[in-house]
Amino acid sequence: MEFNINIATLSHVDGICLINSLCFPIPWSRAAIENEIVNENSLYIVALKDNEVIGYAGTWLILDEGHITNIAVHPKFRSLGVGSYLLKELMEQCKDYAIHHMTLEVRASNTSAQNLYKKFGFTNEGIRKNYYSDNGEDAIIMWKYDI
Template sequence: MDIRVREMKEDDVDQVVEIEREAFTTPWSREAFMAEVNKNKLAKYMVAEVDGRVVGFGGMWLILNEAHITNIAVKEEYRGMGVGKRILESLIYYCALKNIDSMTLEVRKSNMVAQKLYRKYGFVEYGVRSNYYTDNGEDAIVMWRTNILR
């Protein structure tokens, strides 16, 4: 499968919102993604394309020398095919280009697939935020990847 990863543009937002709605119980709105793409100077979002269709996306906020991953999601029928890995690799690569040495994220305690993906790329559990998710009161695991530049 030929996966192409590139920067997210305004034209991608409708497809991204569809994937976001499929993936998360409290999805971000179309307006939120439009603001991320057009207004938020700290935001960097990538999409993965297969045959010209957006099949996944991921983004982060770059704050000083740290990056905070906001969301990563892959269209259901394209999961388990390496798309998530390619998106995460592109975010890490971008951080390295920008001299950013650490990345962090929150992930649901029950989301073993995502945790496995993050661990594969050197993310380590640093703590827990209790009752972080408002929909079901689930805890968030806080993970960090350090030494990106080493």
């Protein structure tokens, strides 16, 4: 399947909001997404197929670290490599911002996401107990050093 990766702009907010609502039990508000896209300390990218947002990924840029906030793919386009490509491109883009390490939290039950991150060299480094407010689930803290 062919798709393009672009830096997210405000024109992509509708598509990001749709995916956000389909993928997360407590989706971010439209205003929060808009703020992230224009925040100079954030980097968001989108996967586009025929100008439709089919996935997105974002990270906060903190000194030499990237803190991945979200990676999400529209359910119709899962298992096609979109998430892998988004993560790979996000890591490449972060190098332009002198980011050397990346971290994230992922639900303890989300083994498919954990496996994606492990495929790219992320390792489990800790647990945040009761991290998710919707159900009290723990988060696995993952890190990748020297991207």
